[in-house]
Amino acid sequence: MSVGTAVLRRRTVILSLVFVALSLGVIFGGGEIVARRYMDETAAQAGTTLRLAVSALEGHLKRYEALPALIADQALVEELVQKPHDEQLRERTSRYLKEINTLLTSSDIYVMTPDGDTIAASNYDGPLSFVGENFSYRPYFQDAANGKQSRFYALGTTSLKRGYYFGSPIKVGGAVLGVIVFKVDIDGIERSWTGGDSRIFVSDPEGIIFMTGSPEWLYSAIEPLTPERLARTEASRRYADAWLRELPIRRGSYAGHESIAISDTAGEREYLVVSTLMQEAGWTVNVLMDTGTVRAQTKTTVVAILLFICLAALFMAIIMQRRARLNERMQMQAEAKHELERRVAERTADLARVNSRIEKEIAERRLTEQRLRQTQADLIQAGKLAGLGQMSAALSHEFNQPLAAAKTYAESADVLIELGRVDEARDNVRRISALIDRMASISRHLRNFARKPNEKLGAITVSEVVKDTCEIVDARLKIAKAELRIDLPPDLPQVRAGAVRLQQVLVNIITNAADVVEGQEHRVIELSAHHQAGKVVILVRDQGTGVAAAIRERIFDPFFTTKGVGKGLGLGLSISYNIIKDFGGSLTVSDHPDGGAVFRVELHAASEALKAAE
Structure with a gap:
């Protein structure tokens, strides 16, 4: 064994020990760091869910x-x-409260x-009428x-339905002669919490869960x-005759975050806890995220790091082994040194010529690469100029035509005035004014369309x-x-x-339809609308080839486009989809049985209250 080989083997042993120590450090210390990172991400996600839940409530x-x-x-009510x-006044008031309750979609209203x-009461004619009941024990009545x-959350003692109560005194001449109460149903919000990766519940000041997406916790x-x-x-x-019980929980912490473990029939599960207090209502909104996913991700990441370390160790061992073999070959080459020197001398001239040719080829390749990059830059610039030219051509056509007509009318008006034909000259001036109004209208619409909308929803x-x-x-x-x-x-x-944003959606859809039918035999775009079940449906159909199923699934994704490079960023339909969603409606696309694509916009018909607010 040579001295060089022995040194390399000692280095191999040292590196192996280093890799073993590094692996142990990852196992015992790296897991905590990785767990903290995943828990921070989970906590951020839970915080977002919590803010959305509180905002909804x-x-x-x-x-x-x-x-x-x-x-x-x-x-x-005062009467x-x-x-x-x-009795007649009672019945009239109850009918009035029932109409208000139906209009406002509240649960109950009573005096x-x-x-x-x-x-x-609004439910005076129902089997569970509140008329004749006494609710003086309720805090909302006492405060009012x-x-x-006043406000109060409770389970109704008569209806056995959960609700949130708003109370107000009825004052006549400065004296409190009665109390009116609105009961609001919050089951709809609770249903939206069912499913998903998180569990949401709301607890009262006594720590009792009264709203939850997990019915077993109620x-x-x-x-x-x-x-x-x-x-x-x-x-x-507050909870009538409901059975109250303590939830079997165990509080603790994991990776620097508060956690609780809850036991049920399926066993014990650990959750990350994020909470906030709704001051006015006196509630605490809680979001629980299962830590099982975090623990699994942590284990997977640690295993991946260990695997990477093992691969690195194997790679280093291969390198060390190759270096050992290289040293052995170098010793063999030293023995044949003289023979190699002779052969090298004979081929020096050949190698010099080869090197010269290689250098020339390298220079030519670099020049070719430079030309290619320049050509690519020119193509990109040409694409930009083509887009600008297309937009400029459209505006130029819209403005140059009325400008040319206005110039002709102005010149003929000058001639008519010289001939004393004032009425005809005045008619030319009116035509010029109409053309100017046309140009101003185009400019105004373009300006309004380009302006960033900052409008509230209304009746449009x-x-x-x-x-x-x-x-x-x-x-x-x-x-x-x-x-x-x-x-x-x-x-x-x-x-x-909103008028401007709805206009933006229709412009995007019609412009896309124009792109589709351009160059087709039938260049017709149909826009229609109809009233259907409290909604207004707007349909835009083109005569193109339709939308393939694979594209239809992604057509509203940001940056997805089927147009060529430089012809679109793929944001128009994504923005339109979110605008219609903000209106509470929907935007979908489908194929027409007779060919072409149909974009369907569904919007809610404006309510009478919204129209009155305009």
Whole structure:
């Protein structure tokens, strides 16, 4: 064995020990670092879910917060609390409350006297009518009877339905003569929490869960049910006769984050906990994320790191082995040194010529690469100029034609004035004014379309939006030699949307349709609308080849486009999809039985309240 080979073998042993120590460090220390990183990501995701849940709850409740005080000021309600024994007045008020309850989609509305007796209710004609019931034990009644605006969450003792109560005093001449209460159903929000990677629940000040996407947790307590907590809960009869129990939980921490373990029939599961307090409601909203996924990801990552270390060790061992063999070959080459020197001398001239030829080929290749890069840059620039030229051509056509006509009318007006034909000259001036109005209209529509919309949703007339849209897409349709056929019924109801953003959606869809039919035999685009089940449906159909199923699944994804390079970023339909979603509607695409693609926009018809607010 040579000295060089022995040295290399010692180095191999040392490197092996280093890799073993590094692997142990990853196993015992790296797992904690990886777990913290994944837990931080999970906590951020849980925080986002928590903010969305709180926003949904607050938004739902704020819709009804001011309504009790508003209805309390109605003359019919004030008259009832002054004449609580008038049966006809009671029935009229109950019918009025039922109409309001239906309009506002609340759960129940009822009026009580100062002693807590219910004298009118929206459910007066139902089997579980509140009329005649006494709710003086409820905190929301007690606060309202003292002249305060109140709120309270509870399980109804009569209806056995959960709800959130808003109470307001009914004042006449400065004196509290009664109380009006709105009960709001929050089951819809709770249903939206079912499924998904997270579990969401809301607990009251006593730690009792009263809203949850996991029905098995309902009316369970996450805090010990001490006699004091039970006494306060029973005094308000918040949960009527519901069975309250403690949820079997074990608190702890994992990777620097608070966690709880909950036991059920399937065993114990650990969750990351993120909570926040809704101050006005007195609730605590909690989001739980299963840590099982984090632990599995941590194990997978640690195993991957160990595998990488093993591969690196194997790679280094191969290199060391090759170096050992190289040394052996070098010794063999030293023995044949003289023979090699002779052969090298003979081939030096050949190698010099070969090197010269290789250098020349390298220089030619570099020059070719430079030319290729320059050609690519020229193509990119040409694509940019083509896009600019297409847009400039459309605007130039729209403005140059009226400008040329205006110039002709102006010159003829000058001649007519010289001939004393003033009336005809005046008619030319009116024509020039009309052309200027036309150019101003095009400019105004382009400016309004380009302006960033900052509008609230309101009652929008579809025909007016379509008219403005036609002003903008007219130039593109002329270039494509396409015909836009519009079929809008005169009795089409208004929709709940924003005018500028709806216009942007229609421009995107019609422009894409113009791109599709350009060069086709039938260049017709059809735009129609109809009223269907409380919604307005707008259809845009082209005469193209339709949309393949594979493309249809991704057509609304950002940056997805079937156009050539430089002809689109793939954002138009994605932006349009999200605009319609913001309106509460939907945007879909399908193939027409007779050929071509059909884009379908569904929007909610504007409510009477929204129209009145305009």
